[in-house]
Amino acid sequence: MPGQVLEYVALSLQVAKHELLLFTGFWFILGASDDFGVDLCWIWLRLTGRARAGRITHAEASVPLAGHAAVVIAAWREAAVIGHTISHALSVWRQDDFTLYLGCYCNDPETIAAAMAAAGGDPRVRLVINESPGPTTKADCLNRIYAALCRDEQRYARRYSSVILHDAEDMVHPAELAVIDAGLARADFVQLPVRPELQRASPWIGGHYADEFAEAHAKVMVVRDALGAAMPAAGVGCGFSREMVARIARLRGAAGRREGGPFAAECLTEDYELGLLVRREGGRSRFLRVRDEKGELVATRAYFPATLDASVRQKSRWIHGIAFQGWDRMGWSRGPTELWMALRDRRGPLTAIVLACAYVLLMIEAVQSLGTVAGIRVQFTGSPLLYGLLRLCLAGFLWRAAFRFAFTTREYGILEGLGAVMRIPVANVIAILAGRRALTSYVRSLQGQAVRWEKTEHAGHPALGLPSMGETARGLMR
Structure with a gap:
């Protein structure tokens, strides 16, 4: 009986994994296509000299x-x-x-x-x-x-x-x-x-x-x-x-x-x-x-x-x-x-949902790996459409990472450019948590709660540097 329960759980995880892959893959490709359109416009502006400072x-x-x-x-x-x-x-x-x-x-x-x-x-x-x-x-x-x-x-x-x-x-x-x-x-x-x-x-x-x-x-x-x-x-x-x-x-x-x-x-x-x-x-x-x-x-x-x-x-x-x-x-x-730009500006909540689903997929993968070690295996049978989506997702991620690296390197140097790629998961986690918090705040405002100035606290100024990083800031000012 315990073995049957574990197999049922493993099968359920596999079905959930398949559906989440389709969901996240579709929205990721749609978002990547949106970004790709902006990239193509920028490349054209760059080639024609209109993107120069x-x-x-x-x-x-x-x-x-x-x-x-x-x-x-x-x-x-x-x-x-x-x-x-x-x-x-x-x-x-x-x-x-x-x-x-x-x-x-x-x-x-x-x-x-x-x-x-x-x-x-x-x-x-x-x-x-x-x-x-x-x-x-x-x-x-x-x-x-x-x-x-x-x-x-x-x-x-x-x-x-x-x-x-x-x-x-x-x-x-x-x-x-x-x-x-x-x-x-x-x-x-x-x-x-x-x-x-x-x-x-x-x-x-x-x-x-x-x-x-x-x-x-x-x-x-x-x-x-x-x-x-x-x-x-x-x-x-x-x-x-x-x-x-x-x-x-x-x-x-x-x-x-x-x-x-x-x-x-x-x-x-x-x-x-x-x-x-x-x-x-x-x-x-x-x-x-x-x-x-x-x-x-x-x-x-x-x-x-x-x-x-x-x-x-x-x-x-x-x-x-x-x-x-x-x-x-x-x-x-x-x-x-204007509609395109408004959609880009307002896609934050949807991005948070898609990213959250992607990280749920990682957790499912981790659980399945533990199950494989324990001898519990369920054959994954993905459709050609799914495999095609996954390939496009990988290509889209590599394209995005390359652009993030290039622009950060241009402004802050190659070390920060490499760091930009490694910081992508950090940015994703912040986006997920911020999206959830924004939705909660919005629902409260619909219930009559007044908005208030929830300002950011500031501990230092670039002209002098933070107390713990003064030498860095002074170096940047030189």
Whole structure:
């Protein structure tokens, strides 16, 4: 009897394995085909010279701006990093025609004190204190800054030409203002690349961000720009024309939204949504890759989460805001290109399910291997279709790994390129956990739970380095 039970269990596992292989194989090939389409577009752009980064000289990076820029930063409990962000920006940006707006909360005196100390009375820094105790939402804080910006325009009888978004932990590039200013002369929204900095203390969790952004901001966003698709805003290193921000603010006001500004307070990815709204309002968006005289990318540098829990929380917020809230709030575009990009943006939950099934397959394989050692064997009879799917899956994985290696190597060196391939399972596990958490959070929001600013804690700044990896950061800065 026990032997019959074991054989029945083994047979059941074999049937489950067959069905899961068909399910994961189908969706993996579909996803690989999607990525392959982007790859082909990028290869064509590369061959025709349209994917090459532009260049900016030291002199061009220092020219006065066409108008006055407003740089806005929302900060809640950022005393550890906000001072470095402010002092670094004031020291490397050579223009005087910008104002740095920093939104703080009345119940966060540490951040306020750190910001005031870093500003040192510089007239280019403007502190906006939110009278509501924090944290509210990031969008709410940004809308308070926007209201202060509008009051300043009335008070000083001048109108800003652009609004630039940054986070409290960002390290800006000296040429950023010049590049964004030049880009906004021909567009309503400009996004610059984001470059996650390497962390010796977190080569796996922190490192996988470098892999993903290296490929996304050197290939995917370049393709979106070339196709003329709506451009999502990353929330950092992105600039909007003043008129476009005002137009979106009027749009929200006409719709009776309660936030009273251009940012959606009930949305977890208000920056992503703001970027897409530019296209819907008839504006033009651009993604600009530019390198300075030293060959360094004009990009926003920052440390990303270094622990599994923090990474899962951050990515679950992205999935919730982009996939679930994006579907609810933005709907679906009728244009083929926009529909393709929306499907790509919102495939996070499905990707999590498919990856979870793939790892269940690995566990079944492990159990079957133990059964084989114990003398329990069940003959596997897969169909030709299944074997064909598995071959395509293997080819697709090798293709993806090669691209991940190439883009990471290009930006961080060959050792990190090899590490990028080894970090693929880490990225998969984070995607699975984040997808599950995002779904749970979304269901709770449907039940009436209000969204809140579940921000990432920041322990260090790229301009100085984390306490445990200072020498590494200083080496990167040289």
